[in-house]
Amino acid sequence: MSTHPTAVRPASVLEAFRRTAATAPDDVVLRFLGHDLTAAEVDRRSDALAAALRADGLAVGDRVALYLQNDPQYVVALLAAWKAGAIAVAVNPMLTAREVRLILDDSGARVLVALEELHRAHGAAAVDGSTVTTVVTTDPFSDAPDHRPAGAVVGTPDGAVDLDALVAAHDGATVPEHVPAPDDTAMLTYTSGTTGRPKGARNTHANVVRGGIAYRDWYGITAPGGVLGIAPLFHVTGLSGHIAAALVSGVPLVLTHRFEPGVVLDAIRTTRPTFTVAAISALMALCRADPDARTTFASFTAIASGGAPIAPAVVEEFESATGHYVHNAYGMTETTSPTHAVPLGERAPVDPRSGALAVGKPVPDCATRIDAPDDSGIGELLVSGGRIVPGYWERPDETAAAITDGWLRTGDVGVVDDDGWFYVVDRKKDMIVASGYKVWPRDVEDVLLSHPAVADAAVVGVPDERRGETVKAVVAFRPGTVDPPTPETLIAWSKERMAAYKYPRIVEVVPEIPKTATGKILRRALRGETP
Known part of the structure; x- marks a missing residue:
């Protein structure tokens, strides 16, 4: 495990990006389907968008909803929101108009940045009568037109303004430098809603940068290298394990719009990333789609998986196909992931009582305990530390129920062995x-x-x-x-x-x-x- 004892520890991801833009403007920070964007280009675009939004009345603390796929525009819009002092709101691109409207109403978003196709399909209906006053849409393939699907409808929908047009109109403009406080909310990351009405976790700037640093230090992400962005950017894994991890490590983030195994495999072969974290189902889809997976995956120095339990047999299959051991990791939306991970150079044991593969050991800046009701040692997993959110957006009762004295009740049932390995047996409610x-x-x-x-x-x-x-x-x-x-x-x-x-x-x-x-x-x- 690399601990990076002398590595810079920025106060926010925005600070990390600003440092790269100032000291290494020609470094590539985004790679998208054969097109590279340097730090200077991303800085200029996000400056212009921030200036445009400020000119349109966006104030510090306002919310900017991002209804996008894994495209460069997501990162540009996120940085622009932070530069303007706004709070970004992550919106799952698979949500329909009714579901998007729930998030817009809950967050009180003033701006919606959306893909053209998503706005036509659902966004327009969602914003009608909502708090949104400005809609910015974008063609995800404006930087990579050769990859635009045949028959795709291109053009700014009615009632929206084109992102590229806004950037061009405000090119060279800046806004007064906003330095977010550590406890300022950076992102409202909404829970999946599989257990009830979605609620927005308040991932602060301190939470997000600490999440990126945790990935950087635990998995040894250093230049030269690259982070492959498989997980959705709207999800906390995409925010922490892709965007934050890449920007605090000073390496490019590789994006492919959507997860399509063939497209992702081509991106791996051409960009040679060194790290990724993704759901095990995505990793297995890649290795099963590639008859020469060992060659394709040869550039990686670490691969992690979180978001869903991993069966030991699946880990063995992936390693046999690719030559890489999958490092289990554990985290939640509310922990700005991860809280536990398998260290480099170690292999997760299997709990003899439950058959569960260990999720790892606590990463730095994370405390963990098991709230066991009896002497079995099995109980609810509780976590605390610098990546735990302060609560849910305007939900004091639900915040109080989930977080007590800084300890988050995860809802997961776990156990720890004598060597400090933690196992998540299952969700408490799924027993x-x-x-x-x-x-x-x-x-x-x-x-x-x-x-x-x-x-x-x-x-x-x-x-x-x-x-x-x-x-x-x-x-x-x-x-x-x-x-x-x-x-x-x-x-x-x-x-x-x-x-x-x-x-x-x-x-x-x-x-x-x-x-x-x-x-x-x-x-x-x-x-x-x-x-």
């Missing part, structure tokens, strides 16, 4: 009680994933008259599987490999497990519940 026995979905899923035909698996509890709850497994088979097992065969196979109260009584085969953009299983959907 299944069958005939009085506790069943953790991950325990069953890990067994199912060891079956040669199973590519993915998810386990939920469903009502049962006799057992109270019973175990239901939903599985997806590997592409090209010849003579796949029947549900009955899988039930019998599972029965041979786990305790009688654990094995699934119901198995459903589906083409794909429903998940969030960051790889978390949508268990509510599998149980047939409505959001």
Whole structure:
């Protein structure tokens, strides 16, 4: 593990970027589908956009919503918002008009920066009657026109102004330098909403820069190198593990608009990044799509995965295909991730009681304890430290329920071993009680994933008259599987490999497990519940 004892520790990501722009203006900071942007170019564009927004009435503390994909415009707009003293609001590009409107209303956003296609499809309806007074739209392929999909509709929608036109009109303009205080909110990062109405976590400037430094120091991200941006930038992993990590490390961030395995693999081959963090499902999609994965992935010095549990069998498959060990990591929206990670040079052990792969050891500036109700040592994972958000946007009751004396209740059930390795057994709310026995979905899923035909698996509890709850497994088979097992065969196979109260009584085969953009299983959907 590299600790970078002499590395600069900026007070904010904006400060880190300003330093690069001032001292190394010709350094490439963004790489997008064959087009590179230097620090000077990004600085000039974000200056111009900040000046344009200020001229339009944007004030310090106002909110700027970003409804974009993994494009250079996301980083430009984010830096522009911070330069103007505004708070950025992350909006999932998969959300529909109703869902976008919920975030706009909750945040009170004054500006919406959106992709042209997203604004046509959902944004226009979302902003009608909202607090938004200014809409800025952009063509994501303006810097890489050769990659624009055939038949794509290009042009500024009605009621919006083009981002490039704004930048051109204010080219060379600046705003009075705004230096954010550490406790100022940098980003409202909304929870996925899979457990209820989304709420905005207040990731401060101190939270975000500490998250980037944690990735830099733990995984040894140094120049020359590059960070491959696989995770969505609207998610805290994209904010902390991609944007912040790259900018505080002084290395380029490689972006590919959307996650398409073929496009991402081409980007790896041409840009030779050295680090990435992504959901394990994305990493597996890449290695399974590349027959020469060892050559493709040869430039990497560290690969991490967070956002969803990882089965030991999947880690082994990825390492066999690429030659790289996946370093498990753990964090949350509210922790500006990560809080735990597997150090470089070490391999995560497997908990003999639950079969869970360790999520790692606490990273610097993170304290952890297990709130165990009995002598089993198993209980809710609580974390504190410099990356814990101060609370939720205008939600004092929910803040008080989640954070007490600086300790965040994660809702995850965990355990720590004598060597300091932490294991997350499962989500507290996802525990299944069958005939009085506790069943953790991950325990069953890990067994199912060891079956040669199973590519993915998810386990939920469903009502049962006799057992109270019973175990239901939903599985997806590997592409090209010849003579796949029947549900009955899988039930019998599972029965041979786990305790009688654990094995699934119901198995459903589906083409794909429903998940969030960051790889978390949508268990509510599998149980047939409505959001």
